[in-house]
Structure formats: structure tokens, C-alpha cells
Amino acid sequence: MKKTILFSVLKLIIKEKPIISISIIIAVSITAIFAPLYLILTKELFDYASKAISDLNNELSVLSLIFLLIKFFGVSFGEYLIMKINKGLLDMLDIEMKNILQNKLMNKVNELNYDKFDESDFYDSIKIAMDEIQSGSIVKSFSSILYIFMNIITLIAVSIILLKFSILAIIVSIICCLPGFLHQAWYSKENWDFIMSKVSITRKLDYLFFITTSKKTFKENKEYKSFNYFIHKYDALYCQYLTDIIKFNKKNLFLGSSYSLIHAIGTIIIICWIYLISAKGEVTIGEAVMYVAATQKLYNIIQNLIHWFGDASNNIKKANGVISFLKIKAEGRIYSSMQHINHIESIEFINVTFRYPNTEKYVIKNMSFNIKKGEKIAIVGENGAGKSTLFKLLVGLYHTNEGEILINGINVNNINNECIYKNIAVCFQELNAYSFSIRENIGFGNISSINNDIEILEAAEKSGFDSVIEKGEISINHFINRDFSNSGIVLSEGEKQRLALARAFMHKGSVIILDEPSACLDIKTENEIFEKTFNLVKEKTVIFITHRLSNIIFADKIIFIKNGEIKGKGRHVELLNSSIEYSELYNMQAGSFID
């Protein structure tokens, strides 16, 4: 499994950035030879010194010393140069890949069906993928593997040097490091599993931290004095978390230390052996120094390999978070066979039934209705009746196989989503004010006109947002919220509503759907906006959800929904007569106004 992930990582990097990645591979390979060269040169230096004590032929010796030193220079400078270049290349690769991966993730989310967000695992996988992109695990996996490769080459080269001394030395080194290796492999897997099992706890801890410290919950926390309640919950959860972490790490500490000691003992024995042999005169001091250095080097390389194996293992697992996310397939819809539409002449629901993915309860049951171009339809009903869901189905955010939704007589499942979005302007209930400029916030309604100042100002005027602009004495290039601009304006709920409406007005589609467009507006503003809106949309089809039943005056037809079913449709008077529930609902509000 790891091999396939590794393979995917390598494929990804080499495909996206071939020049940089191959340069890095070459640089790292070259690096491998410097260590053994250095060992040999050290031996020669000591040998020279030893000979020079007893040698009388000084003239020749000086030149050869200088020559030796030049070789030293070549090796160290070469090593430094290649290392620096390598680091620079890796940093660049890291930056480039982060960008590429972020783009890929965003693209993937855009591609995937909206209903993916109803899967709780999906939240986890997006977050994991995002974190891992930020932490650069893809490039780290790549570099870990390369370093392993480099260390193996160095290992072989250094072993060849040590081989001249004794093959036993190599064997002992390797045997001593085996427990350490195995432990590291065990630890990597255990650590990973451990961290994964803690993801939901850490998310919960983060959430508790968030609701204790967020500005959004501040007033309520102050009033209910619930700070301490959340802090206690946090403490309890953290205690458990800490205990588990300490336990796990203590175990690793004990085992890791034991194995390190075993390795250390083995290495020291070899080193002492080398010195003894040298004391007996069987090898020169220069050779002894070289062999000792080689043994220590061997130790270091093996430690490095242990470390890099663990690192690579971790990084590859983390990288998997990204890779597997990018591999999620967008379900089922074959885009080539999609149809296109230019206007919307009619919208029809035929026996539509729907429930959210992974839920039991049906939110929409057997709904049927017909909307013709130019009609103004009010959708009325109690909370949770399914009104917003209806919109989401209409707009193609969710799909259903039970019943049909037809636009211009064609099933929406066969229409390219883009076309639907192009023809329907939406104003959602949740008011999103993006921390971008006003221009962008409004312009998102019709992205192709985002630089058309006139259109944007017109849309603002239609919804009444222009008064916000005038009051603040700002331009449409001003930022909303203070995230990216100190002079950004913070909008009230009512102002956000007007912004969202302006966005809907930017859109040139023939259908506008408004989900409670006036929930946060005061009576006067609501009146102004509704009157303005309906004056401006005479030829368009408008479908709106409202709780303020006085607004049905703007509608031609009303669809009354209860518990996911349509309990009545038609003109207001028809409904008053035909549906007791409707008239009951209506009179609850109207009753007090009419005496």
C-alpha cells in the first residue's frame, strides 16, 4: 500500500515539476560520494603526517601536502555547493508544489457533488488534506526517499572502505542496529495510528477552544456564564488526551533508548578493536583514524536511515491524506451527454421525493408542481418543512432519483449544472459576506461582469445596498470585513441581506430564487426592497420563500408545504378556502392586523 502511495507521490512530482525534481535527484546522488572521499583524504593526511616525522625528503612532501589540501578543498567546496543548490531546489519545489496541490484540491472540491458534505468523514478528509498540503508532506516524502537512497549509496561506499579492515566489523554494525530499525518501523506505524485515533479528539478540543474564545459566542458566554462550563469540558477531554500521549511516548522512550544503547555498545566495541589493532602495529594510525571514522560514519548513516525511514513512512502516510483525497471520484454524471438550455421556460416537479444522504427521514415527499416563465411563486410553510431543500434540489446541489425535476421538459439530471447556474440567480438564507471587496461580493453574482462598475452599482441600487456605500463614503473597491483591510466595513445582518440581494440582481438569469430575503430587514426596508424587486423582475420567474405572509401579495401563486408535502397550491383565496391549515397559518399573522 505504501509503495503505491510512494509511486503516486513520485509520479505527481515528476509530472508537475520534471526539471526541478530530476535536478534534485541528480544533486542528491552526487552528494552520496562526498563522505567516503572525505574519509580517504583524512587517512592520507594522517599518513602524510606520520611519514613526514620520519621522512627526510621534505621538498617533495610539501607539494604533495598542498596537493592533498587542494583535494580537501575540492571535496568540501563541492559538497557545500551541491548541498546549497539542493536545498534551494527543494525549497522551490516545496513552494511550487504547495501551489499546485492547493489548486488541485480546490478543483476537486469544485468537481465533487455537493452532497459529499453530508458525509461526516468528508469533513475529516478535507481538513486532513488541507493540513497536509500546508505542512508540505508531499515534497517531504519525496526528499525523505531521496535521502534514504543517498544514505544507502553512502553506506555501501563506506562499507567498502571498512571491508578492507574486516568484514566482521560490518556484520557486527548491522546486527547491532537491527533492533533499532525494527523498533523504528514499529514506532512509525504505532505513532501514525495513534495520531489518527486522536484526530477527532483534537478536533473536539479545537472546537471547545473556539466556542470559548470566539467573538461570535462571546455575548452568550458572558450572559450565561458558560465559559467555565466549556473550560471544564475542555479540561476533562485534555486530561484523557494527555494521559494517552504520555503513556505512548514513555513506552517509545524506553524502547528507543534501549535499542540505541545496544547499537552504541556494538559500535564502541568495533572502535576499540580498531585502536587495539593499530596499537599492535597491524594498521597505520591514518588507517585507524579512517576506520574509526568509517565506523562512526556507518553508525550515523544507519541512524539517519532509521530516522529517514520513519520520516518517509510518516510523510507518505500524511501524503496519502492528500493523494487519496485527490483521487475521490466525482460520482456518476457523464458530462458529455449533458444538454444545454438557454432560457428557462418551465420548471416542473413530478412526484419528487428526497432525503439527505446518510439519513433516514424523507425531507421531501411526493411533491408535484409546475411553474411557468414569468410567474411569481411564494413558497410558504413552517420551519423544517423542506422549503430550502426544494431550492437546493432545483438548483442541482442535490439530486434525487425518486421522481423527476424537469426544466423545459428535460430532466435536470441530464442538464449540465453550469447551465442551470447560468439561468438561475440564487439568494441563499445563510448570508455570506466574503472578506473581499464590495465589487467582488456583488460581482460574484455574474462573474463575467465583475469589472463592470456600472452594472455593479446598478445591482447595488436595486437592492438598496447603495445606501450602505454612500453612508460609508466608500467605493466598491472597499473591502468587507477587517480581515484583509484595516478600513474594511463590517456589515450588519440587514446590510448583508442587501448585499446578497445585490448579488442576485447582478445575475442575468431568467429565474430568481430567494430564500427568505427579508428575514433580517425591518418593515420599512423590507417593503422598499420587495416593491423595488418585484418592479424590476416583471418578465422573470421569481420563486421566493417567506415567513411574513404579507409578502404573498407579490405572488401570483402560492405553494404551501407542510412536513415535506405540498398541502396546497394556487392563488391565495383558493388556498384559504381549500386548506384549513393554510388559513390557520395565515390568520395567525393577518388576524391581528385586520379587525
Add this chain to the structure above:
Amino acid sequence: MKKNKCDFIPKIKIYIKEIYKPIEMIWQEDKMIVLLLFVNSLVRKIYIPIIAFITKRIIEIIEIANSIGFSLELQNKIIILFVLLFIPFALNRLWWPVNTYTQAIATTKLTNSIKKKIMVKICDTSLCFFDEEECYNIYENCIKESNGKRILEILQNLLNFIATIIMFILLAFPMFIFNPILSILLILSAIPGVIIEKIFAKKIFLHETNNTLLSRMIKYIFELFSNKQSVKEIKVFRIYDYLEKKHSEKYKEYNQGIKKLMQKSLIISLPAFFILQIMTLIGYYFTVTKVTNGSINIGEMSFIITAIGSLTVSFITISDAFNRTFTSNLYVQNLYKFYNHGYIEEMQGEDVVHMENNEISFKNVWFKYPNAKEYTLKNICLTIKESEFIALVGLNGAGKTTIIKLLLRLYKPTEGEILYNGIDISSFSIDKWREIFSVCFQDFFDYSLSLKEAIGIGNVNKIDLLANIKQAAEFAGLANVIDGLPMGYDTPLSREFDNEGVELSKGQKSKIAIARAFMSDGQILLFDEPTASLDARAENDYFESLKKLIRNKTCLIITHRLTSIKSVDRILVLSNGEIVEDGNHEALMRNKGFYFQLYETQSEKYMKLAKEGKNEKNYTI
């Protein structure tokens, strides 16, 4: 030059202060870890000179053994040295596992410590803290970066610094004795590299600080793709391409600078290294010549060769560690600015004085938000008597919510005073004062906890009393919603943490907020437009429940919908921060003022609908 010297010392003092606080934090958190870290750093650095010294002795013995034979005496000496060699060798090998351990534990504990302190500080913070821009920035930065790793790094840098100095001294001493000039030249040759490092580090730091805005924007755009709400809009408005382009542009801009810096740094660092290497090799040459003419033996040569290399490296490390340690640590500064901010609510105060008929009065209250140009409330004079049911009415921005904030003492009046039974409310203890209210805010929060908790936090003391929670839920009209939930009150209210979670509609969420308010059981009810997302029936239910709950309580509701306004005792009309009308429905309608206009705007629609109905009826007949 002089200027730099003068700045230097006070700057160091400040940096020392900045280091002291986080280290104190770590020390209090876990003393063992600090000691472990210290010993670990020390061992890692001192290892080199000690091993070099022992190796020197061993080689000297080997030299002697080679010339006069490996006598028993020499064998004993060498064995002792072998044992001595083992100890630092083994200790050094333990560095890695110990480091892994300390990292994991210390980071966890520190992160928790930082977060806890933030949470505790927030408890005492007053609302006006968030109105100051600088404060808000500090707060935001703290929250975003509340990770213990940064603090741990500070300690590690300091320990690294100290340990490297010790190592340097252990190496420099013998080197100076060997040849002071060579030693000084070696150190000097390392200086260009050090200076270049410092310059580039500074440049990179500047680049990052100047570009935090860019990097935050990049992150913001990226994160829009993990949020269900924004993804919905991205799809429906088809703004993916736009966002992607923006993201790429910002990314390119941000990295343009970095790339250039990296390239420059590579090119300039080469000559510096060059100088260092040449000097090192001159050192080697000199050393070998000394061996040749018999001044030193090979053992000493081995020590000096090692020392030459390590001396320069440790010098570079010292300066690097110095830079890292004694540097302006924005992160720590920020954190402590937040911990020490003075926007505290005054917790002290008297008990609230209750009487037979309690009365709240606003005496010439003027209020404007900090840094605002205009007054939000102007000359409010108002008396609220016990058991009154008052509706506060007016357009958006008229100041209605502000009155509630002042009543709850989230803010203080700029001028004038608010009295309770004749006593200024600011003399009461804030906690006791807030207890008398039950509040439902307009911008209530949608908690991803269980239903029971989401309602129960209205009164944390009673959160485990299911009866109270049930009652609150019923009052708020949640009974039939709960019947539909298989897990009942334990149902999680979002799918963020649990696949069994349920996403309620906005209207249902409002009911939870109302239930919270009911839980808190105060004598004075303050409800701020909770019915904005409620349907007609739910709104009706809500008013009915409210009437049930009110009994003898005082109630102030802010409302836009005038539907049930006739059941209210008294209506206060707020316009542009002033109370323009005050009376019951009939009186105000007779007045034909602002209220009359508002009411008519609503009622005329219903009248029209009724008329249409009559016309239709006539027609069909």
C-alpha cells in the same frame, strides 16, 4: 555606529524579558521536561570536544605503542580510555529518543497551557475590547497561532545557545594554547558567513511580515473550499475560476520575493564559504608542519584537526542561535499583550438590591461605540416598571440592540446613568446583575453540541436536570422536533463530529436559542428579534409561550414583526437613537406618527389580500 550601540543594550533587555516569560511558562508546566531538554542539549554539544580529547590520548598511546611496543601498562591505560570513551558516546546516542519524547510531551502541554490562558483571559474580558482594532488584531493572531511549538522553540534555542557556548570554550581553550593567531584567524574567517546569514534572515523575516496579508488571503481563499456554506455558493455562482485565478496570482506575488531572496543568498554565501575553507586548510597545513618538525604528536594533531572544524562550526552556530534567541519575537509579544490587556470587566460589586416593585430607569443616557463618530443612543430617558411587557420597535440601526447591551452591562453609557431601584447599576457585581436577566440574542450561536447542552448552557448549573431542559424546549416549541429525533436530547446538532448528527433548519435553531433563554430563568426577559427566521405558526407559538413564561416577569422584546404587538403593554419606538414614541398600540395609532406608518406598511398588505379575497369570492359567485 554609536546609535547602534545605544540601541543594542536596551534591545537585549527587552529580548531577555520576552524569553523569560515563555520559559517561566514551560518551567511551571513541567520542570522535568526543562531539565531533560537542558541535559540533552548539553550532551549533544559537549560530546564532540570530550570525544576529541579522549581520542587524542588514545592516539598518543598508539604512537608510543608503535615505537616502543604495546606494553601491559599501555594496555591498561588504553582500556581505561575505552571505558571513558563509552560514556559520552552512549549518552549522545540517547539524544534522539529523548528528544522525540520531550518534543511530543512539551508541545502538547504548552499548547494546552497557552490555550487555557487565553480561555481564562477571555472570561474576564469586556466586550469593548473587540471594538479596538489593535486589540482585535492581537486577539486574532493569538487565536490563530495558539500552538506550543513556537514557545518550545524559544527554550530550545536558548539551551542550544548556552550549550554551544560551553562547547566553544572547551574547544577554544586548547586551540588558543596551541596557537592564538591561528585561532583568531579561524574565527574571523567565519564572520563573513555569519553576517550574510543574519542579513538574509532579516530580509526573509521582513518579507514574511510585509506579506502576512497576502499569505492570509491565500489561506482564506483556500479555506473557502472546506466550508459547506461557501462551497455551495462557489458552485451556484460559478466563481471557481475567479477564485482559483486570484489564489494563483496572490501565491505568485508572495513567492516572487522569496525566490529572488533564495537565489541571492546562494550566490553570496559561496565566497563566504570559500574564505572559511581556505582558512581551515591553512590551519591543517600549519598543524601538519608542526607535526613534521616535532612540536606536536599525532594525537594532538587529531585533536586540533577536529577542533579546527568544530571551532568554526560552533562559532557560526552560536551566532545563529543568538539571532534566533535574542530576536524580536512577535509571537510571544502578541501572546503577552493579549494576556495582559486591560479591558477587563470589573467583577467586584455589591449585591443587587431588590424591592417590592423593581424599577429600571435610564437617566439621560447617551452612548456611542468606541471610535464611533456618532452617537448610537441619544438622551434616552426611560423607566421600566416591574411586570411590564414592552416592545422595542424601530428600523435597523436605530439602537435597539444597543439598549440591551447597556442593560446587560456589556458596555457602559458614555453619559448618563442606568439605575435599578434608584441605584446605579454599575455599582452591582456584574455576575449578580446578569443573573436577573434571561436573554435571547439576535445573533445567537449555533452550537455543534448535543441538543441537551445547546439548551442547557443557558443555565449551566441545571444542565443535568433533564426536566428543566424539557420544559425549556417545550416552551420554545421544540417538542415535535424532539419527537422526531431517535437520540432525543442527546442528538448531536451537527455532522461535524458525529455521523449521527442532525442539521436543523434555521428556524429550528432559533427555537433552541429561545429555549436557552428560557433555561436561564431570570426575572427580566430580554429578547432581541429571535423570530426573524420563524414561520408564522412558530412565531405564534413563541408569543404564546412567552406570555405563559412572563407571568409576573418584566419583559422587553425587540421586534420587527408587529403581528403580536397588540398583546404588549407598552411600545417604545426608537428612531435614530432617540425614543420618539411611547405608549400602547391604540394610543400610538391615534398619534399617527412613526409607529402608525410602520404598522400601516404591514397591515395594508393584509388589507389588500383580504380585499382581493372578497373580490374573488364575488366573482366566483
